Amino acid sequence: MFSGLITLLQYFVTRKTVLFVFVLGVLVVLSSLSLYALSYVKTLSRVYDVFYPPDPTAVATIVVSSDALSPFTSIVDARSIEEKLSSFNNIRVRSILVTVGLIDSRPVVVYATDYANSTCAYASKNLLEAGSFLIGDFIAVQSPFTGEILVLRICGEGDKPGISVSYENAVKLRGVKQGYYSFVVVYVYSEDMVDKVFSVLVPRPRDDYTERLIRRAFLLLTRRGEDVEVAHAETPTEIYLAKLGIHREYIVYLAYAVGVATLASLPLMSIGVVLHLESRLRTLISMGASRGVILASLLVYFLIAVAVSVALSSLFFHLGLAPPLVFLDHEIPLTVGIREVITVAIVNCTLLSVGVFTGLRRLES
Amino acid sequence: MDNLHLISAIMVSVLRKKTYLYLLIALTSPLLLSTVLLSMPSLSMFLEVMSQRVSPGTMSLLVRSSASLGDCYPVELLGTITLNNTELPVLVVPVDVFLENLFEFKEVSYTSDFTSLPQEVYEELQVESVLLNGYTRRVSHVHRGINAVIVLGEVSTESDTKLCRVSTSHVLKEALFFVESSLIEVSKRWLLLVLLAHTPLVYVAVLKARRALEEEFNALHNLGVSRGKILLGFSLVMLFVCVIVSVFIVSMSVVIVNSVHKFTSLYWFTPQPYTRSVLFYYVAGSVILVFASSLVAGFKKHV
Secondary structure: OHHHHHHHHHHHHHHOHHHHHHHHHHHHHHHHHHHHHHHHHHHHOOOOHHHOOOOOOOOEEEEEEOOOOOOOOOOEEHHHHHHHOOOOOOEEEEEEOEEEEEEOOEEEEEEEEOOOOOOEEEEOHHHHHHOOOOOOOEEEEEOOOOOOEEEEEEEEEOOOOOEEEEHHHHHHHHOOOOOEEOEEEEEEOOHHHHHHHHHHHOOOOOOHHHHHHHHOOEEEEEEEOOEEEEEEEOOHHHHHHHHOOOOHHHHHHHHHHHHHHHHOOOHHHHHHHHHHOHHHHHHHHHOOOOHHHHHHHHHHHHHHHHHHHHHHHHHHHHOOOOOOEEEOOEEEOOOOOHHHHHHHHHHHHHHHHHHHHHHHHHHHO | OOHHHHHHHHHHHHHHOOOHHHHHHHHHHHHHHHHHHOOOOOHHHHHHHHHOOOOOOEEEEEEEOOOOOOEEEEOEEEEEEEEOOEEEEEEEEOOOOOHHHOOEEEEOOOOOOOEEEEHHHHHHHOOOEEEEOOEEEEOOEEEEOEOOEEEEOOOOOOOOEEEEEEEHHHHHHHHHHHHHHHHHHHHHHHHHHHHHHOHHHHHHHHHHHHHHOHHHHHHHHHOOOOHHHHHHHHHHHHHHHHHHHHHHHHHHHHHHHHHHHHHHOOOOOOOOOOOOOOHHHHHHHHHHHHHHHHHHHHHOOOO
């Protein structure tokens, strides 16, 4: 039986090379589109993460932010947090101000940096490449909060998304007083400090908070009266999306639903192949070839096609050929994880097998 | 046999042999995805509803574009002046513009030339005059809202820098529309690729349909109907079936999207889905795809 299977496979792949290449082509395109959708939706759910600088050496990272729908509208009094934590060592406090401004009525991310002076703005590579302005040009950045217009000169290329301006200018655009930031990131470098830092930041913490804090990357703490509710999140963006009622599970469901729906018509593909090989298959059956061997060889044929196509699609993403996600003029490269690749491969195999079974049943009847 | 009879005979065969099911399988994926993704809630529409509840306001907008945003005046940004290490851009505004509409001004001294400094700079540096193009100009006014020195002068009407007075809700709507349109653009491109990637599958579906109807075609041919006529009749029937199948898939998808919205809005706030008219092109695209595939499949002698 095994030698029969190999002979048939050899025949399908070598004698019908054009058909195999065609099947492979369709599978590569559909798998890539499916993986793109999966990865796009997942990346969209992490769109704000770029604003939260990670520190791999820290034992715990605590982000203090206000109750807001995006990091652009959150306001935190950095001084009060610094005062609370002034007696601690082995920690580092970093305050970040990020907001949105309008350039020609288009929203762009505005980032407060140390290196910009009061008349300079540094545009990201993407903004400069978009070509709406050049280094040395004046740009008018409008605050959507106060209506204030800041005319700034583009002094160079910045390393942050959107445009980087001085803290004073960012404060004017955000329409808040000096000393306020979007969020404060507290990096804790020793495990025994986490407990203490946390108890200073969150009054009346319950015992299990600290344990969860160490275990989970991000916590969503919501104050309801005296109590503080805790939920975990994998990325900072999730915390904002959760406030809109969009939880991680829904995003994952949506991503997989779109990814699977892209492949939903695949049974037709294997039916088409069986149809194409019909006369050959009939001859083989009349020559006494076992149906089991034909079925197995067709299944292995598609298994090989799926393996090759999924590998090629993953390579396409791995080489960075997939167009990145662009949000408010900053680019986030799309990546695919092994879980998504395996899912797409399994869905491909299942749907193609359904087609093979249906095709062969029709053939027999 | 006249043409109408031929088409109805093929139509009856298609319905009897349920060959439309292949088309349904082939088109469900691209059309369902198109309907769902092109029905994502519109942020700018959402703002329109919300803005009815907030008081209308206006803001000044300095833009560099040829598009008109409301009441716009051409202005020019003419380099900078330096006051005690503070660099300030100079904004030249035409004489006939009623500046009071655009910014809030306060007169600080009487002079024939209009020169206005940002209030913060004026108060901080206590300057009485500025040096502009080699001439010393006395500061006549101070203003808020823009960090530039404002002077009156000749401005070419061709200038692409414009100062506009726009309603706040319009500005926010434009900004949200920009965010939304970038998402819609990506979806549109992706959906087009999905539709194109389905071409071979649509072809297989049509081929299956044609194969199922082989006996009927032979019977019609024996009745004296030419092969060409049968082929055209088959393609027209497939086109018609495709229109019905597409409308069915799209309407079912709209029902699904709205049901999901109604269900989720029971638990939390979700913005209303909004189906964009561009969906029509995707439906038209799939209909054309089916028609073209039917013609190609019809030309195949042995199926």
